[in-house]
C-alpha cells in the first residue's frame with residue numbers, strides 16, 4: 066500500500082524548571098521537502114529537534130514516522146541529527162566517519178574535492194569550520210530519510226554555506242530536512258516552507274512580513 070513518507074510530531078509540550086518552552090507544537094516534513102525552523106534565541110528550536118531525535122524526553126509529544134508511532138526517534142533508525150556542537154570524535158578519520166554514516170550515497174560525497182583530498186585525516190586536524198562542513202555533509206548524505214540540522218551554517222564562510230545549500234537541494238530528492246539557523250536568509254533560500262517558533266507555539270510563515278509581524282525580524286524604517 067502507498068503511504069506518505071513523512072515525519073510528523075504534534076502536541077509537543079516541554080517545561081524546564083516550571084518554565085514552559087514548548088506548548089503544543091506541531092511540525093512535519095515529507096520526503097522531497099526542506100522545512101526551515103526559525104525563532105529567537107531561547108525559543109526552543111534545539112529542544113524541539115532533540116525531542117524529535119529522542120535525546121531529550123518531552124513532557125508530552127506524539128511522534129509518527131511513516132505512519133508508525135515512535136517513542137525515541139533515534140531508535141527508529143530513520144532520523145539523522147546534526148547537533149549544535151561537534152559530534153564526530155577527534156580521533157576518527159574522515160573515511161571511517163563516511164563508512165559509519167553514509168553507505169547509500171557515498172558516491173555523492175566522493176565527488177567532493179575537499180572530501181576526497183582528506184579521507185585519511187582525523188577530525189582533530191581540521192579547523193572548526195572545516196569539521197563542521199564535513200559533519201554537515203555526513204548528515205546530508207546519511208543513510209536515513211529524515212535529517213535534522215541544528216545550525217549547520219553558523220561556523221561557515223559564505224562559499225561553504227552556498228556549497229551546503231546545493232547539497233541539501235540535491236539530497237532532498239530522496240530525503241527530508243528540518244533545518245534551523247540564525248542565518249535566516251540562507252534558511253529561507255534553501256527551504257520549501259518556514260515554521261517560526263514563538264512563545265512556545267509554531268506559526269506558519271508565508272512571507273518576510275510575517276516574520277516581522279511575529280517579532281522575529283526588526284521593523285525597518287524605509
Ligand SMILES: Nc1ncnc2c1ncn2[C@@H]1O[C@H](COP(=O)(O)OP(=O)(O)OP(=O)(O)O)[C@@H](O)[C@H]1O
Nearest residue numbers: 081082086104105106107108109110111112113247
Ligand atoms: N537542559 C536545560 N535545562 C534548563 N533549561 C534549558 C535546558 N536546555 C534549554 N533550556 C532552556 O530552554 C529554552 C530553549 O532553549 P533552546 O536551546 O531549545 O533554544 P533555541 O531556540 O535553540 O536557542 P538558540 O537559538 O539560542 O540556540 C532556553 O530558555 C534555555 O535556557
